[in-house]
Amino acid sequence: MDCQDLPDHPAAAGLAARRFADALAVHALLAHTARLEATLAPTAGLEALFAVEQALDLAWPAAAPACEMIWATEAAPQTRTPTLALRAFDEAGRLLLAQAYRRGGLKHG
Structure with missing residues (x-):
């Protein structure tokens, strides 16, 4: 899973999610996506x-596919855990694409 940096504001999480969807489209996987999983670190905040x-x-x-939004309840070591992790799965549960984003940003203030 590739880990990219995010700017330091909640809207960056939305931009990351949009880029994730764009990556699915580029690889012709948008129509095959049956389920999305988005995991957000608790430090990112509700706005993110x-x-x-x-x-x-x-x-x-x-209509968007089924989406499971996970807001983590406890902080993990920042060196290992991304702030936002996105994964797309097909109808059979196979992973289509996974991307992770870490911050300097996305801090709920």
């Missing part, structure tokens, strides 16, 4: 969670 949800909803031309 809403931004991710909205970006994923808007990314699909028809």
